Amino acid sequence: QVQLVESGGGLVQAGGSLRLSCAASGRSDITYAMGWFRQVPGKARDFVARISPSGRYTDYADSVKGRFTISRDNAKNTNTVYLQMNILKPEDTAVYYCAAGSELLIATRPPFWGQGTQVTVSS
Numbered sequence: 001q002v003q004l005v006e007s008g009g010g011l012v013q014a015g016g017s018l019r020l021s022c023a024a025s026g027r028s029d030i031t032y033a034m035g036w037f038r039q040v041p042g043k044a045r046d047f048v049a050r051i052s053p054s055g056r057y058t059d060y061a062d063s064v065k066g067r068f069t070i071s072r073d074n075a076k077n078t079n080t081v082y083l084q085m086n087i088l089k090p091e092d093t094a095v096y097y098c099a100a101g102s103e104l105l106i107a108t109r110p111p112f113w114g115q116g117t118q119v120t121v122s123s
Contacts, residue, residue: 002026002112004098009117016121017086022098022114024079031074033106034081038094038119045097049083050106059107064092088121095119 008020022034035050049060049070058070069084081098096119101110 002032002100004100004112004114006096006098006114006117009096009119011120011122012088014088014090014121014123016088017084018088018119019085020083020096020098020117020119022081022083024081024098024100031079032100032112033103034070034072035099035101035106035110036070036081036083037097037099038092039097039116040094047107048096051081052103085119088119090121090123093119093121 003025004022006020006022008018010018012018031053033050033053036048037045038048039045047061048064049068051058051070051072055072055074060068067087072081095116097116098114099110100112
């Protein structure tokens with residue numbers, strides 16, 4: 001099992017920045033692909049970004065390309081993924097979830113999820 005704990009959410013004005021963090025613990029013998037999703041009430045959870053186990057490959061939803069950057073730190077005993085969010089818009093308001101899984105499933109059906117962190121962007 002993998003445990004994921006997000007942090008860094010909050011309230012920010014439009015045009016501002018936030019950085020989300022997600023600390024992974026549990027399986028130290030496997031380095032998973034990791035990703036970020038977001039969800040607003042009444043809607044499905046949407047893919048935001050993903051990063052390969054090595055950190056070499058990244059992918060983004062069209063709505064965040066050029067504004068958000070996903071990165072990771074695979075140092076021993078510190079498996080953490082980040083989401084740097086710049087030029088935030090009110091439509092970025094959502095609960096953001098960290099996820100972990102295989103590269104095949106990370107963008108669609110990751111098996112492991114964090115508890116979510118609220119991001120609110122005021123206009």
